[in-house]
Amino acid sequence: MRKPFAITLDPGSSLANHTGSWRTLRPEYLDRLPPCNNACPAGENIQAWLFQAESGDYEAAWRSLVQNNPMPAVMGRVCYHPCEGACNRAQLDSSVGINSVEHFLGDEALRRGWKFDPPAAPTGRKVLVVGAGPSGLSAAYHLARLGHAVEIREAGPMAGGMMRFGIPKYRLPRDVLDAEVRRILDLGVKLTLNAKVDDVMVAKQEGGFDAVFLAVGAHIAKRAYIPANEAAKIMDAVSVLRGMEGADKPLLGRRVVVYGGGNTAIDVARTAKRLGAEEAMIVYRRTREKMPAHDFEVQDALEEGVLIKWLSTIKEAGEGAITVEKMELDAKGVPQPTGEFEKLEADSVVLALGQDVDLSLLDRVPGLEIADGVVKVGANMMTAHPGIFAGGDMVPAERTVTVAIGHGKKAARNIDAWLRGGTYDPGPKHELAAFDKLNAWYYSDAPKTVRPMLDLQKRITSFDEVVLSLDANTALFEARRCLSCGNCFECDNCYGVCPDNAVVKLGPGNRFRFNYDYCKGCGVCAAECPCGAIRMVPEEI
Amino acid sequence: MSFQPVKFYQTGTFTVGNRLLPDGERSVQSTVRRHNSLNSGHRACQGCGEALGARYAIDAAMEVTGGQLIAANATGCLEVFSTPYPETSWQVPWIHSLFGNTAAVATGIAAALRVKGREDVRVVAQGGDGGTTDIGFGCLSGMFERNDDVLYICYDNGAYMNTGVQRSSATPPAARTATTAAVGSTPGNTFGQGKDLPAIAMAHGIPYVATATVSELRDLEAKVRRAMEFRGARYLHILVPCPLGWGHDSSLTIRMARLAHESGIFPVFEAENGEVTGVAKIRRQVPVEEYLKPQKRYAHLFSPRPNEDVIRRIQAQADRNIRRYRLLQDS
DSSP: OOOOTTOOSOOEEGGGSOGGGGOSEEEEEOOOBOHHHHHOTTOOOHHHHHHHHHTTOHHHHHHHHTTTOSOHHHHHHHOOOHHHHHOGGGGTSSOOOHHHHHHHHHHHHHHHTOOOOOOOSOOSOEEEEEOOSHHHHHHHHHHHHTTOEEEEEOSSSSSOTHHHHTSOTTTSOHHHHHHHHHHHHTTTOEEEOSOOOSOHHHHHHHHTOSEEEEOOOOOEEOOOOOOBOTTOOEEEHHHHHHHTTSSSOOOOOSEEEEEOOSHHHHHHHHHHHHTTOSEEEEEOSSOTTTOSSOHHHHHHHHHTTOEEEOSEEEEEEETTEEEEEEEEEOTTSOEEEEEEEEEEEOSEEEEOOOEEOOOGGGTTOTTOOEETTEEOOOTTSBOSSTTEEEOGGGSSSOOOHHHHHHHHHHHHHHHHHHHTTSOOOOOOOOOBOOGGGSOGGGSOOOOOOOOOBOOHHHHHHOOOOSBOOOOHHHHHHHHTTOOOTTSOOOOOHHHHHOTTOOEEEOOTTSOEEEOTTTOOOOOHHHHHOTTOOEEEEEOOO | OOOOOOOSSTTTTSSSOOTTSOGGGSOGGGSTTOOOSBOTTOOOOTTOHHHHHHHHHHHHHHHHHTTOEEEEEOSSHHHHHHOOTTEEOBOSOEEEOOSSOHHHHHHHHHHHHHHTTOTTSEEEEEEEHIIIIIITHHHHHHHHHHTOSOEEEEEEOSSBTTTTOBOOTTOOTTOOOSSSOSOSSSOSSOOOOOOOHHHHHHHTTOSEEEEEETTOHHHHHHHHHHHTTSOSOEEEEEEOOOIIIIIOOGGGHHHHHHHHHHHTSSOOEEEETTEEEEEOOOSSOOOHHHHHTTOGGGGGGTSSSOOHHHHHHHHHHHHHHHHHHTOSTTO
């Protein structure tokens, strides 16, 4: 052993010293549930597809999106985006424009002609879907992708349900709807139009179907008793909006009064304006705060010159005029009559008071439970009759396109499991990535990009689309505003800030791993993770 | 500023890495090829800011010099925790000097390299605030004055930490240390004139002086890169929070450094030939309380009741920095 003067030991590396034994807390990577995903009625993995879009890979983003929702171009136009209401970014500056990025991705897919991934191998099972609305189309799409043979029977002359017969063209151009429906049918889904199912048991039996998904929607307009003389022209919102799809547009006159306070009332009033009405007035019995219609829709309508008569009910309808009674809210916020009346000129009155479901096709299904005019379903979307599932407006839930699409997906996955003799298990939900889980310091300041709008004059004189799409640049910018709450976006912070080099970088797409031989459990990585994807757990000692 | 932040890529350049940036714009620390000059297994405390700062700085220097680097290291935490004979965490040619003479040792290495015609090999000297502002100050001033070709890096944690947290001339006013107890009418360290070493270095008129913190990696790396573009004496002063001596949770190391900058307590700037050429602006200004409160060395300022007078004096110091270096966005 020859060593230099005063040296007795060989040099060694500190790697021999496993400092991991000092640890009392242990860092762990985890995925938390982003608030947007949590709020999405269609169960979209929004954070995941924004992550793809951030790198400019729009096709990957779109493919990720359509895992859950087959109609992004429709969604980007008609969804009321509860995701944006839940978005953590709102606490920094303003929420991420998720809906506008979805709008862009949906249009991009149509422009580029992207097709769905081919379905799984045929299972030999047949499923009947009744109704070609959002819920039925969504269920058909998911069932077809799982390899089942699907037939949709639609009572009407065209597919789309309320997306076609309820939502005006200026919100959803029909070529967009047609293209997204076509893409679903291209998966091999059979669509039979003008084929009303009168008895679901007979249809199931005769067609040899293994399961049925009912999604007939709610198309019967609710009525209210209004004393009226013979000359008064009273219509309902469902017929007016449906009439817009035919060759003969509804004749509403110069002064149109719409009765109701939901989004449908707004749609009718804006439609009346576009049909040339000089005056379109919504009569609603409560106040703006209490109005069920979404605030941005009310805003758009007011911009277009729609008038709203708050705190008023229609007492009487006569020829060319109506009588309204002023209401006031009592202590509980319920409108009460005041006895003060007013006469308003009106060539027609359109009732937009909600819709009921035509449940006659279920008359001979034994064991069904029906309450408040809708069919009860279990957590798996199955009615009390085995093999018959239902969703959309005909089951108890909020009535929006997105909810319906979510029902279709959920039903399809449960039908699939049921057909295979099992139950569908979506797995446990991750814990929520609330704002306090983030280290928001790291995010750049970036104001929201607002979608361009058609100019006002064109809006009130045509049925051209009002809200326009972002372009590739602005969509990219908007996608990059996403905080990626609760899900690693490979910012390398943990890898960089570890004083002990105890984080191993696994390369693009593969995230990171802790090297517990050296991790002392200081917790800097967890504290400095921008998106809250690391937690510290006590070490067992 | 030599480093211009990139915005709008979600986190821009605030995080260590960013998958959306082109390769050439990524930080050294985000790459798997980084040198890990200070390797795992060192005996620094949990959440050690100095271990982090040293790896950031020396990795950056290794990257710029293509691995042609020799480091001289003063006695202190950094030496003690990295190199208990015969083990070492260093993956660079490294020599341990006395507590006070590391600048002189580095000068000697630089001279030897010049004689050997190996001026491609660069020299750094490094030490803590004790070895720099107190014990090694004479050697350092001489190195500056002779303009020796050395980058001197001071890791400032504000006290002699490894011997049990004794006061140094870099200990901030009011801070409690083992030798400045929180007792009497003026508890903690006194309000002196302080020893503002970056300013003293600038007064030597050396080519490059900069300050940095472990909370702004991109800024720190850019400063090392810039420093290596000069020949002659250069000085880099890095604020490295110490969970042990400051008495904050080990997970807050980077947060404390960030708050020191965001409150104005520690101005981050760079200067060439004695003139300030760039400052890192405050992004979200915070009152000094936010920086002081998580640190047990300042606990006496808040308990049993807030010591408004002292807090005001500390705030006034921060405000003076903000004015002097124009740290606010619109100044």
